[in-house]
Amino acid sequence: xxxxxxxxxxxxxxxxxxxxxxxxxxxxxxxxxxxxxxxxxxxxxxxxxxxxxxxxxxxxxxxxxxxxxxxxxxxxxxxxxxxxxxxxxxxxxxxxxxxxxxxxxxxxxxxxxxxxxxxxxxxxxxxxxxxxxxxxxxxxxxxxxxxxxxxxxxxxxxxxxxxxxxxxxxxxxxxxxxxxxxxxxxxxxxxxxxxxxxxxxxxxxxxxxxxxxxxxxxxxxxxxxxxxxxxxxxxxxxxxxxxxxxxxxxxxxxxxxxxxxxxxxxxxxxxxxxxxxxxxxxxxxxxxxxxxxxxxxxxxxxxxxxxxxxxxxxxxxxxxxxxxxxxxxxxxxxxxxxxxxxxxxxxxxxxxxxxxxxxxxxxxxxxxxxxxxxxxxxxxxxxxxxxxxxxxxxxxxxxxxxxxxxxxxxxxxxxxxxxxxxxxxxxxxxxxxxxxxxxxxxxxxxxxxxxxxxxxxxxxxxxxxxxxxxxxxx
Amino acid sequence: xxxxxxxxxxxxxxxxxxxxxxxxxxxxxxxxxxxxxxxxxxxxxxxxxxxxxxxxxxxxxxxxxxxxxxxx
Numbered sequence: 001x002x003x004x005x006x007x008x009x010x011x012x013x014x015x016x017x018x019x020x021x022x023x024x025x026x027x028x029x030x031x032x033x034x035x036x037x038x039x040x041x042x043x044x045x046x047x048x049x050x051x052x053x054x055x056x057x058x059x060x061x062x063x064x065x066x067x068x069x070x071x072x073x074x075x076x077x078x079x080x081x082x083x084x085x086x087x088x089x090x091x092x093x094x095x096x097x098x099x100x101x102x103x104x105x106x107x108x109x110x111x112x113x114x115x116x117x118x119x120x121x122x123x124x125x126x127x128x129x130x131x132x133x134x135x136x137x138x139x140x141x142x143x144x145x146x147x148x149x150x151x152x153x154x155x156x157x158x159x160x161x162x163x164x165x166x167x168x169x170x171x172x173x174x175x176x177x178x179x180x181x182x183x184x185x186x187x188x189x190x191x192x193x194x195x196x197x198x199x200x201x202x203x204x205x206x207x208x209x210x211x212x213x214x215x216x217x218x219x220x221x222x223x224x225x226x227x228x229x230x231x232x233x234x235x236x237x238x239x240x241x242x243x244x245x246x247x248x249x250x251x252x253x254x255x256x257x258x259x260x261x262x263x264x265x266x267x268x269x270x271x272x273x274x275x276x277x278x279x280x281x282x283x284x285x286x287x288x289x290x291x292x293x294x295x296x297x298x299x300x301x302x303x304x305x306x307x308x309x310x311x312x313x314x315x316x317x318x319x320x321x322x323x324x325x326x327x328x329x330x331x332x333x334x335x336x337x338x339x340x341x342x343x344x345x346x347x348x349x350x351x352x353x354x355x356x357x358x359x360x361x362x363x364x365x366x367x368x369x370x371x372x373x374x375x376x377x378x379x380x381x382x383x384x385x386x387x388x389x390x391x392x393x394x395x396x397x398x399x400x401x402x403x404x405x406x407x408x409x410x411x412x413x414x415x416x417x418x419x420x421x422x423x424x425x426x427x428x429x430x431x432x433x434x435x436x437x438x439x440x441x442x443x444x445x446x447x448x449x450x451x452x453x454x455x456x457x458x459x460x461x462x463x464x465x466x467x468x469x470x471x472x473x474x
Numbered sequence: 475x476x477x478x479x480x481x482x483x484x485x486x487x488x489x490x491x492x493x494x495x496x497x498x499x500x501x502x503x504x505x506x507x508x509x510x511x512x513x514x515x516x517x518x519x520x521x522x523x524x525x526x527x528x529x530x531x532x533x534x535x536x537x538x539x540x541x542x543x544x545x546x
Contacts, residue, residue: 156514161506194505217512218505225504237507242514243521250513 008369009131015146016081025089026061028081029146036149037083045121046145054114056134056143058085090143091303092327095371096130096166097186098353098361100336101174101263102344103140104181107133108167110140112255119248124151128159130166130191131371137325137349138340154241157250164214165191168254171261172197172215176205178265180333182354189365195219210257263337280462287461288417289317291468292384295415296321301381303327305410307357308388312339315350318384327380328352357388358396383407383414386468390419393440394429400440404448412473418445420465442467 005019005026015033019026029037040046049055061084096104110133115125125147132144169192170181177200184192198206198219206216225233280288292314296304300322306315309328318326328350330336339352355361360374385407392398392406407416419426421440442465449455453471460467 156507156510158503160510161503164506213509217509220505221508222505225508233504233507236511240511240514240518242510243517246513246517250510 008367009365009371011366013127013144013146014079023089025087027058027085027087027146029083029085030079031082032079033146033149034082037146039150040123040148043121045118045123045148048121049114049117049142052117053139054110054117054142055145056087056090056141058087058145060084061086085145087143090134090141091136091325092351093372093377094135094351094353095361096170096191097182097189098355099135099182100333100340100352100354101171101180102337102340103135103138103353104130104167105171105258105261106138107135107140108163108171108258109255110142111163111167112251112258114142116248116251116255118148119151119251122151123148124155124157124247125149125159128163128166135351137347137351138343151244153244155247156237156242157247160250161194161218162191163254164194164218167191168214168258169194169197171258172211173200174263174265175261176201176264178263180354186361186364189371195222210253214254263333284462284466287459288386288466288468289314291459291461291470292386292415293317293321295384295413295470296323296382299382299413301413303380303382305329305380305383307383307385307407307410308391309339309352310335312342312348312350312352314384314386315339315352316342316346316348319348319350323382325349326351329355329357331356357392358398378410380411381413383411384416385414386417387419387425387466389416389445390426390429390440394426394437397436400437400444401448401451404445405452408449408452408471408473413471415468415470416449418442418467418469420467423462423464423466445469 005021007018007020010018014030015036016028016030019028046055046058050057096107099107107130111125111128111130118124126149127147129144129147132142132147133140134143135141170185173179173181173184173192181192194215198215201211201215205211296318302324304315304318304323304326306312306318306326306328309315309326309330310332312326312328315326315328326349328339330339330352331354333354336352336354339350342348343350343352355374361371363369363371363373363376365371389400389403389407392403393400404416407414420442421427421430421435421437446455446458446469449469449471453473456470456472458467458469
C-alpha cells in the first residue's frame with residue numbers, strides 16, 4: 001500500500017483517512033480519534049446505526065494489514081494509525097450538486113435522524129458535510145463513522161453552519177424561491193452561504209421563526225461580527241453552555257421543518273410528463289421495451305447507465321430484465337423527482353441523478369481531484385440512451401460523430417436511439433431556428449456508430465422512423 | 475418546550491438586532507455560534523423562571539387553604 005491509495009477527497013479530518021487499496025475501501029483511525037472510536041465502538045453505536053441502514057458497515061482489519069497501513073500512513077504524511085477499518089464499497093459515488101430536491105431532502109433527514117439517534121446515545125457529529133452521505137439506489141447512507149464522537153455536556157452544535165449551507169439553504173432555495181440548487185452548489189462546492197440566501201429571501205419569507213433562527217439571524221450576526229475579537233466570543237460561549245435539551249431541540253426542529261419542505265415550482269416541467277405525452281403509439285412503446293428488455297436480458301449487466309432517464313420507465317424495465325442497478329441521468333428536475341419517487345416507492349436499485357450531458361460534473365475541489373468528475377466515475381457495464389442523442393446533436397450543436405463517440409465510450413455495450421429530423425420532437429426543436437445540421441442523418445449515425453463499435457442489431461420502432469441500435473465495443 | 479426556546483430566541487434576536495455590535499469574531503461559524511448563544515441564554519432564563527415559579531407555587535401552597543383530607 002502506498003500514499004497514492006489515499007482518496008483525494010480524504011484530507012480534512014485528522015481523525016484518519018480513507019484509502020482505496022485494490023478496490024477495498026480502508027479507513028485509518030489515528031491516535032487523535034482512537035479514544036472516541038473505541039468508546040462508541042464498545043457501546044455498540046456503530047453496529048446499531050449500521051443495522052438500521054443509516055451508517056455504512058465497518059469491520060476492523062487485522063494486525064498484518066495494519067502493519068502495511070503504517071507504511072501507508074507515512075507515505076500519506078499522517079500519524080500512524082491505531083486501527084484500520086474496512087467498509088463495503090458504495091457502488092456509485094454521487095455528490096449533492098447531482099441530487100434533485102428529494103434526494104437532498106432525504107440526505108438531510110438521514111443526517112438529522114442519525115444525529116438524533118447518536119445524541120440519545122450520548123454522541124454527536126463533529127461536522128455536517130453533505131458529501132458524507134451517499135446513495136445506494138434511493139436509500140441514503142452515512143459513510144464517515146469518524147464524524148461521530150462523544151457529546152460533551154454544554155457544547156454547541158459546531159456543524160450547524162455547515163448543515164445549513166450544505167443541506168438547508170439549498171433546499172430553501174428551491175422551496176422558497178423556486179430555484180434548483182445544483183448549478184450554484186456545483187460552483188461553490190461547500191454549499192450555499194447563509195448570507196447569500198438571506199439576501200435573496202423576500203420580506204414575507206423572513207417572518208417565519210425557522211427562517212429567523214437559521215438564516216436571517218446567523219447572517220446578521222456574521223456580518224455584525226466583522227472585525228471583532230475572536231476571544232470575546234469564545235469567552236461568551238464558555239460562560240453560557242447550551243443545555244442538552246436545547247441542542248436536541250435544534251436538531252428535532254430542523255428535522256420537522258425539512259420533512260415538510262417541498263419544491264415551490266411544482267408546476268409542469270418540459271420533460272416531467274414525457275412518459276405520458278411522448279409521440280409513441282402503444283404498440284411502438286411495446287416494440288421499444290422489447291428491444292431494450294432483450295438487450296438487458298442477454299447481457300445481465302451489473303450496472304446500467306440510463307442517459308436521459310426521464311421518470312425511470314426504462315430503468316425499471318432494465319432492472320426487471322436482469323440489471324443489478326441503474327444509475328440514471330437527466331437535466332429535468334420534474335422528471336428526476338418523479339424518477340426518485342418511483343425508485344423509492346418500488347424499492348428499485350435505481351439512482352436518478354442530475355446532469356447536463358453537454359456539461360457533465362468536472363473533476364474539481366482541492367487540486368482538481370477532491371470530487372471526481374462524471375468521466376472519472378465511469379464504469380457502467382451497459383449504457384442506454386433513448387430519445388437522447390438528438391438533444392446533444394441538435395439541441396446543443398454537438399457534432400453527431402462526437403455524440404456517438406462519447407456515448408459508446410461510456411460502456412462496452414449499449415442501446416442508442418436515433419430520432420429522424422422528420423420526427424415531431426426534432427421538428428419542434430428546429431421550428432424556431434435554422435437547420436444547420438445537414439450531417440444529422442440515419443446514415444451518418446450508422447457510419448459513426450460502426451466506426452466506434454459493432455452494431456449487433458437495429459430495429460425501427462416507430463412510424464416516424466425512430467430506430468434503436470444495439471452496439472458492442474470490440 | 476422547543477417552541478418556548480425559539481420564541482425566546484426570536485425575542486432576544488429582535489432585541490439584539492437593535493443593540494450595538496456583538497462581541498464576536500469572524501469565522502464561518504460566527505453567526506451560528508451567536509444564535510446558539512442566544513438559545514443557551516434563553517434556555518437558562520427559562521430554567522431560572524421555572525425555578526422561581528415552582529418556589530412561588532410551593533410557598534403559596536404552604537400558606538393557602540388546606541386541601542381535602544385523605545380518609546383514614
